[in-house]
Amino acid sequence: MVDRTNRPSALKATDAAGPEAQIDIVGSGASSKVIATLPSGESVEVLLFGATVTSWKSNGGKTENLWLSEKAALDGSKAVRGGVPVVFPVFGPPPKSDHPTSSLPQHGFARTSRWEFLGKSSAEDALGSDSVKLDFGLYSSGLTDEARKAWPLDFGLVYSVTLSKDSLQTVINVRNEGEQSFEFQFLLHTYFKIQDISKVAVNGLLGVTYIDKVLDATEHKQSDNSIKITGEVDRVYASIPQDTTSIVEDGKPRFDVVRDNLQDTVVWNPWIEKAKSMGDFSPDDDYKHMVCVEVGAVQGWQKLDKGEVFEGGQTIKSLL
Numbered sequence: 001m002v003d004r005t006n007r008p009s010a011l012k013a014t015d016a017a018g019p020e021a022q023i024d025i026v027g028s029g030a031s032s033k034v035i036a037t038l039p040s041g042e043s044v045e046v047l048l049f050g051a052t053v054t055s056w057k058s059n060g061g062k063t064e065n066l067w068l069s070e071k072a073a074l075d076g077s078k079a080v081r082g083g084v085p086v087v088f089p090v091f092g093p094p095p096k097s098d099h100p101t102s103s104l105p106q107h108g109f110a111r112t113s114r115w116e117f118l119g120k121s122s123a124e125d126a127l128g129s130d131s132v133k134l135d136f137g138l139y140s141s142g143l144t145d146e147a148r149k150a151w152p153l154d155f156g157l158v159y160s161v162t163l164s165k166d167s168l169q170t171v172i173n174v175r176n177e178g179e180q181s182f183e184f185q186f187l188l189h190t191y192f193k194i195q196d197i198s199k200v201a202v203n204g205l206l207g208v209t210y211i212d213k214v215l216d217a218t219e220h221k222q223s224d225n226s227i228k229i230t231g232e233v234d235r236v237y238a239s240i241p242q243d244t245t246s247i248v249e250d251g252k253p254r255f256d257v258v259r260d261n262l263q264d265t266v267v268w269n270p271w272i273e274k275a276k277s278m279g280d281f282s283p284d285d286d287y288k289h290m291v292c293v294e295v296g297a298v299q300g301w302q303k304l305d306k307g308e309v310f311e312g313g314q315t316i317k318s319l320l
Protein backbone atom coordinates (compact mmCIF):
# COMPACT_ATOMS: atom_id res chain seq x y z
CA MET A 1 0.00 0.00 0.00
CA VAL A 2 1.18 3.50 -0.80
CA ASP A 3 2.64 5.32 2.16
CA ARG A 4 0.50 8.40 2.51
CA THR A 5 0.92 11.08 5.07
CA ASN A 6 -2.24 12.39 6.62
CA ARG A 7 -2.97 16.11 6.72
CA PRO A 8 0.02 17.26 4.64
CA SER A 9 -0.85 15.08 1.64
CA ALA A 10 -4.40 16.29 1.83
CA LEU A 11 -3.19 19.87 1.53
CA LYS A 12 -1.09 18.91 -1.48
CA ALA A 13 -4.26 17.91 -3.33
CA THR A 14 -3.95 18.92 -6.96
CA ASP A 15 -5.79 18.53 -10.20
CA ALA A 16 -3.41 15.88 -11.49
CA ALA A 17 -5.83 12.94 -11.36
CA GLY A 18 -6.60 13.10 -15.04
CA PRO A 19 -8.00 15.97 -17.05
CA GLU A 20 -11.01 14.07 -18.21
CA ALA A 21 -12.52 12.87 -14.93
CA GLN A 22 -15.31 15.27 -14.13
CA ILE A 23 -15.85 16.45 -10.58
CA ASP A 24 -19.11 18.13 -9.59
CA ILE A 25 -19.94 19.48 -6.18
CA VAL A 26 -23.71 19.68 -5.81
CA GLY A 27 -26.13 20.71 -3.08
CA SER A 28 -25.38 22.85 -0.09
CA GLY A 29 -24.82 22.51 3.64
CA ALA A 30 -25.29 19.02 5.03
CA SER A 31 -26.64 17.78 1.69
CA SER A 32 -23.49 18.67 -0.28
CA LYS A 33 -22.04 15.85 -2.28
CA VAL A 34 -19.12 15.30 -4.60
CA ILE A 35 -19.75 13.41 -7.82
CA ALA A 36 -16.86 12.06 -9.87
CA THR A 37 -17.50 10.73 -13.36
CA LEU A 38 -14.97 9.00 -15.60
CA PRO A 39 -14.97 9.70 -19.34
CA SER A 40 -16.27 6.16 -19.83
CA GLY A 41 -19.37 6.90 -17.70
CA GLU A 42 -18.57 5.21 -14.36
CA SER A 43 -19.35 7.41 -11.38
CA VAL A 44 -19.22 7.72 -7.61
CA GLU A 45 -21.16 10.05 -5.31
CA VAL A 46 -19.93 10.96 -1.85
CA LEU A 47 -22.04 12.88 0.63
CA LEU A 48 -19.92 15.16 2.81
CA PHE A 49 -22.11 14.11 5.73
CA GLY A 50 -20.29 11.01 6.94
CA ALA A 51 -18.13 10.96 3.77
CA THR A 52 -20.75 8.39 2.84
CA VAL A 53 -20.47 6.92 -0.64
CA THR A 54 -24.14 6.85 -1.69
CA SER A 55 -23.77 5.62 -5.26
CA TRP A 56 -21.20 3.75 -7.29
CA LYS A 57 -21.99 2.99 -10.89
CA SER A 58 -19.83 0.77 -13.06
CA ASN A 59 -20.35 -0.74 -16.50
CA GLY A 60 -20.22 2.65 -18.24
CA GLY A 61 -22.56 4.10 -15.59
CA LYS A 62 -25.29 1.54 -16.27
CA THR A 63 -24.96 -0.64 -13.15
CA GLU A 64 -25.57 0.70 -9.64
CA ASN A 65 -23.59 -1.44 -7.21
CA LEU A 66 -24.68 -0.01 -3.87
CA TRP A 67 -28.01 -0.34 -2.15
CA LEU A 68 -29.53 2.85 -0.77
CA SER A 69 -32.80 2.87 1.14
CA GLU A 70 -35.58 4.94 -0.40
CA LYS A 71 -35.99 6.52 3.03
CA ALA A 72 -32.29 7.11 3.69
CA ALA A 73 -31.80 10.54 5.28
CA LEU A 74 -29.51 12.49 2.95
CA ASP A 75 -29.87 15.83 4.74
CA GLY A 76 -27.49 15.24 7.64
CA SER A 77 -30.25 14.42 10.13
CA LYS A 78 -29.03 10.86 10.70
CA ALA A 79 -26.60 8.26 9.41
CA VAL A 80 -27.31 7.15 5.84
CA ARG A 81 -29.12 3.80 5.51
CA GLY A 82 -27.20 2.42 2.57
CA GLY A 83 -24.10 3.11 0.52
CA VAL A 84 -20.85 2.92 2.47
CA PRO A 85 -21.14 4.48 5.94
CA VAL A 86 -17.77 4.90 7.69
CA VAL A 87 -17.69 3.45 11.20
CA PHE A 88 -15.15 5.04 13.58
CA PRO A 89 -13.96 5.00 16.39
CA VAL A 90 -16.21 2.22 17.70
CA PHE A 91 -18.16 -0.55 16.00
CA GLY A 92 -21.61 -1.48 17.29
CA PRO A 93 -22.75 -0.44 20.71
CA PRO A 94 -19.70 0.87 22.62
CA PRO A 95 -18.49 -0.94 25.75
CA LYS A 96 -20.88 -0.05 28.56
CA SER A 97 -18.33 1.60 30.80
CA ASP A 98 -14.63 2.09 31.45
CA HIS A 99 -13.70 2.72 27.86
CA PRO A 100 -13.04 6.09 26.21
CA THR A 101 -15.68 5.28 23.57
CA SER A 102 -18.39 4.44 26.13
CA SER A 103 -20.28 7.73 25.71
CA LEU A 104 -20.40 7.50 21.91
CA PRO A 105 -23.43 6.39 19.91
CA GLN A 106 -23.53 3.02 18.07
CA HIS A 107 -20.86 2.96 15.31
CA GLY A 108 -19.24 6.19 16.55
CA PHE A 109 -19.30 9.67 15.04
CA ALA A 110 -17.61 9.43 11.62
CA ARG A 111 -20.82 8.50 9.81
CA THR A 112 -22.66 11.48 11.31
CA SER A 113 -19.93 14.13 11.04
CA ARG A 114 -19.52 16.65 8.27
CA TRP A 115 -16.26 15.91 6.43
CA GLU A 116 -14.23 18.30 4.29
CA PHE A 117 -13.61 17.62 0.63
CA LEU A 118 -9.84 17.91 0.29
CA GLY A 119 -9.80 17.60 -3.48
CA LYS A 120 -8.51 15.22 -6.07
CA SER A 121 -5.23 13.71 -5.04
CA SER A 122 -1.83 14.11 -6.62
CA ALA A 123 -0.62 11.70 -9.28
CA GLU A 124 1.32 9.59 -6.78
CA ASP A 125 -0.61 6.48 -7.79
CA ALA A 126 -0.03 7.20 -11.48
CA LEU A 127 -3.74 7.56 -12.01
CA GLY A 128 -4.73 8.19 -15.56
CA SER A 129 -8.08 9.26 -16.93
CA ASP A 130 -9.34 5.75 -16.07
CA SER A 131 -9.20 6.51 -12.34
CA VAL A 132 -9.87 9.38 -10.02
CA LYS A 133 -9.13 9.65 -6.33
CA LEU A 134 -11.08 11.91 -4.01
CA ASP A 135 -9.84 12.73 -0.51
CA PHE A 136 -12.02 13.66 2.45
CA GLY A 137 -10.83 14.83 5.85
CA LEU A 138 -12.21 14.84 9.37
CA TYR A 139 -10.25 16.25 12.30
CA SER A 140 -11.08 16.57 15.99
CA SER A 141 -11.59 20.30 15.41
CA GLY A 142 -14.40 19.49 12.93
CA LEU A 143 -16.51 17.44 15.35
CA THR A 144 -19.71 18.64 16.93
CA ASP A 145 -19.31 19.78 20.55
CA GLU A 146 -21.18 16.66 21.64
CA ALA A 147 -18.86 14.25 19.80
CA ARG A 148 -15.77 16.14 20.92
CA LYS A 149 -16.91 15.95 24.51
CA ALA A 150 -17.61 12.22 24.22
CA TRP A 151 -14.20 11.48 22.63
CA PRO A 152 -11.84 14.35 23.46
CA LEU A 153 -8.82 12.99 21.59
CA ASP A 154 -6.83 14.65 18.81
CA PHE A 155 -6.98 12.75 15.56
CA GLY A 156 -6.93 13.28 11.82
CA LEU A 157 -8.74 11.08 9.33
CA VAL A 158 -8.18 11.14 5.60
CA TYR A 159 -10.57 8.95 3.64
CA SER A 160 -9.65 8.27 0.02
CA VAL A 161 -12.22 7.09 -2.49
CA THR A 162 -10.74 5.92 -5.78
CA LEU A 163 -13.02 5.23 -8.69
CA SER A 164 -11.68 3.06 -11.49
CA LYS A 165 -13.51 1.49 -14.40
CA ASP A 166 -14.50 -1.72 -12.63
CA SER A 167 -13.56 -1.07 -9.04
CA LEU A 168 -13.95 1.23 -6.11
CA GLN A 169 -11.26 1.55 -3.49
CA THR A 170 -11.98 3.13 -0.10
CA VAL A 171 -9.08 3.61 2.31
CA ILE A 172 -8.84 5.27 5.70
CA ASN A 173 -5.75 6.90 7.12
CA VAL A 174 -5.98 7.55 10.87
CA ARG A 175 -3.37 9.69 12.60
CA ASN A 176 -2.96 10.38 16.28
CA GLU A 177 -2.37 14.14 16.34
CA GLY A 178 -2.39 14.49 20.11
CA GLU A 179 -0.12 13.74 23.07
CA GLN A 180 -2.28 10.91 24.40
CA SER A 181 -2.51 7.39 22.92
CA PHE A 182 -5.91 6.26 21.75
CA GLU A 183 -7.71 3.08 20.74
CA PHE A 184 -10.25 2.74 17.96
CA GLN A 185 -12.19 0.37 15.79
CA PHE A 186 -12.95 1.00 12.13
CA LEU A 187 -15.32 -0.52 9.58
CA LEU A 188 -16.68 0.16 6.11
CA HIS A 189 -20.38 -0.70 6.32
CA THR A 190 -20.91 -1.44 2.62
CA TYR A 191 -24.48 -2.17 1.48
CA PHE A 192 -24.23 -4.17 -1.75
CA LYS A 193 -27.14 -4.07 -4.17
CA ILE A 194 -28.15 -7.51 -5.36
CA GLN A 195 -31.03 -8.86 -7.46
CA ASP A 196 -32.34 -11.64 -5.24
CA ILE A 197 -31.05 -12.67 -1.83
CA SER A 198 -32.30 -16.25 -2.35
CA LYS A 199 -29.71 -16.64 -5.12
CA VAL A 200 -26.82 -15.02 -3.27
CA ALA A 201 -23.88 -16.64 -1.53
CA VAL A 202 -21.05 -14.99 0.36
CA ASN A 203 -17.89 -17.00 -0.27
CA GLY A 204 -14.35 -17.03 1.04
CA LEU A 205 -14.76 -17.26 4.81
CA LEU A 206 -14.24 -21.01 5.16
CA GLY A 207 -12.62 -21.99 8.44
CA VAL A 208 -12.94 -18.50 9.96
CA THR A 209 -14.20 -18.05 13.51
CA TYR A 210 -17.18 -15.75 13.94
CA ILE A 211 -19.47 -14.37 16.59
CA ASP A 212 -23.11 -14.90 15.73
CA LYS A 213 -24.93 -11.83 17.08
CA VAL A 214 -28.34 -13.21 16.11
CA LEU A 215 -27.99 -16.70 17.52
CA ASP A 216 -26.18 -16.57 20.80
CA ALA A 217 -23.29 -14.09 20.63
CA THR A 218 -20.86 -16.99 20.96
CA GLU A 219 -18.04 -18.19 18.72
CA HIS A 220 -18.61 -20.51 15.79
CA LYS A 221 -16.43 -21.76 12.96
CA GLN A 222 -17.48 -21.29 9.34
CA SER A 223 -17.72 -24.84 8.04
CA ASP A 224 -19.00 -24.15 4.52
CA ASN A 225 -17.25 -21.93 1.98
CA SER A 226 -20.61 -20.67 0.80
CA ILE A 227 -22.85 -18.68 3.16
CA LYS A 228 -26.49 -18.65 2.05
CA ILE A 229 -28.79 -16.06 3.58
CA THR A 230 -32.15 -17.46 4.57
CA GLY A 231 -32.96 -15.39 7.65
CA GLU A 232 -31.53 -12.57 9.75
CA VAL A 233 -27.72 -12.70 9.65
CA ASP A 234 -25.39 -10.64 11.81
CA ARG A 235 -21.98 -12.25 12.09
CA VAL A 236 -18.58 -10.85 12.92
CA TYR A 237 -15.82 -12.87 11.23
CA ALA A 238 -12.47 -12.16 12.84
CA SER A 239 -8.79 -12.57 11.92
CA ILE A 240 -9.51 -13.72 8.38
CA PRO A 241 -6.49 -15.20 6.59
CA GLN A 242 -8.03 -14.93 3.09
CA ASP A 243 -7.79 -11.49 1.44
CA THR A 244 -10.94 -11.74 -0.64
CA THR A 245 -14.60 -12.26 0.22
CA SER A 246 -16.83 -12.79 -2.80
CA ILE A 247 -20.50 -12.20 -3.38
CA VAL A 248 -21.86 -14.69 -5.88
CA GLU A 249 -25.31 -14.32 -7.43
CA ASP A 250 -27.08 -17.06 -9.34
CA GLY A 251 -23.81 -19.00 -9.45
CA LYS A 252 -21.91 -16.08 -11.04
CA PRO A 253 -19.33 -13.91 -9.28
CA ARG A 254 -20.88 -10.48 -8.66
CA PHE A 255 -18.44 -8.67 -6.33
CA ASP A 256 -14.99 -9.33 -4.93
CA VAL A 257 -14.21 -7.49 -1.73
CA VAL A 258 -10.47 -7.34 -1.12
CA ARG A 259 -9.27 -6.28 2.32
CA ASP A 260 -6.07 -4.33 2.88
CA ASN A 261 -4.69 -4.28 6.43
CA LEU A 262 -8.13 -5.04 7.85
CA GLN A 263 -8.61 -8.46 9.41
CA ASP A 264 -12.34 -8.68 10.06
CA THR A 265 -15.61 -8.76 8.13
CA VAL A 266 -19.23 -8.45 9.23
CA VAL A 267 -21.97 -10.10 7.18
CA TRP A 268 -25.39 -8.56 7.81
CA ASN A 269 -28.89 -8.86 6.46
CA PRO A 270 -31.75 -7.66 8.68
CA TRP A 271 -34.37 -9.92 7.06
CA ILE A 272 -38.13 -9.38 7.38
CA GLU A 273 -38.83 -8.24 10.95
CA LYS A 274 -35.73 -6.14 11.55
CA ALA A 275 -36.07 -4.44 8.14
CA LYS A 276 -39.66 -3.51 9.03
CA SER A 277 -38.62 -2.18 12.42
CA MET A 278 -36.10 0.28 10.96
CA GLY A 279 -37.90 3.50 10.09
CA ASP A 280 -35.34 4.45 7.44
CA PHE A 281 -35.25 1.04 5.72
CA SER A 282 -37.48 1.16 2.67
CA PRO A 283 -39.20 -0.52 0.99
CA ASP A 284 -39.74 -3.05 3.78
CA ASP A 285 -38.99 -6.02 1.57
CA ASP A 286 -35.77 -4.60 0.15
CA TYR A 287 -33.81 -6.89 2.49
CA LYS A 288 -34.12 -9.13 -0.60
CA HIS A 289 -32.05 -6.71 -2.62
CA MET A 290 -29.15 -5.98 -0.30
CA VAL A 291 -26.44 -7.64 1.69
CA CYS A 292 -23.82 -5.96 3.84
CA VAL A 293 -20.28 -7.27 3.70
CA GLU A 294 -18.40 -4.92 5.98
CA VAL A 295 -14.62 -5.01 6.19
CA GLY A 296 -12.99 -3.64 9.29
CA ALA A 297 -10.79 -3.84 12.33
CA VAL A 298 -13.40 -4.55 14.98
CA GLN A 299 -11.98 -7.42 16.99
CA GLY A 300 -10.31 -5.76 19.95
CA TRP A 301 -8.79 -2.30 19.42
CA GLN A 302 -6.19 -0.63 17.25
CA LYS A 303 -3.86 1.50 19.35
CA LEU A 304 -2.08 4.60 18.11
CA ASP A 305 0.52 6.47 20.11
CA LYS A 306 1.35 10.13 19.51
CA GLY A 307 2.12 10.75 15.82
CA GLU A 308 1.36 7.19 14.72
CA VAL A 309 -0.70 6.36 11.65
CA PHE A 310 -2.94 3.44 10.74
CA GLU A 311 -4.08 2.76 7.20
CA GLY A 312 -6.53 0.17 5.95
CA GLY A 313 -9.27 -0.24 3.40
CA GLN A 314 -10.94 -2.26 0.70
CA THR A 315 -11.06 -2.62 -3.04
CA ILE A 316 -14.41 -3.73 -4.38
CA LYS A 317 -14.55 -5.17 -7.86
CA SER A 318 -17.84 -5.23 -9.72
CA LEU A 319 -17.76 -8.36 -11.84
CA LEU A 320 -20.80 -7.92 -14.04
Ligand SMILES: O=P(O)(O)OC[C@H]1O[C@H](O)[C@H](O)[C@@H](O)[C@@H]1O
Nearest residue numbers: 092106107213234235266268292
Ligand atom coordinates in the same frame (compact mmCIF):
# COMPACT_ATOMS: atom_id res chain seq x y z
O1 LIG B 1 -28.72 0.46 12.45
P1 LIG B 1 -27.23 0.70 12.38
O2 LIG B 1 -26.69 1.43 13.59
O3 LIG B 1 -26.85 1.39 11.10
O4 LIG B 1 -26.54 -0.71 12.38
C1 LIG B 1 -26.83 -1.65 11.39
C2 LIG B 1 -26.06 -2.94 11.66
O5 LIG B 1 -24.67 -2.69 11.57
C3 LIG B 1 -23.82 -3.85 11.67
O6 LIG B 1 -23.99 -4.67 10.59
C4 LIG B 1 -24.07 -4.59 12.98
O7 LIG B 1 -23.37 -5.82 13.01
C5 LIG B 1 -25.53 -4.84 13.18
O8 LIG B 1 -25.73 -5.37 14.49
C6 LIG B 1 -26.34 -3.56 13.02
O9 LIG B 1 -27.71 -3.84 13.19
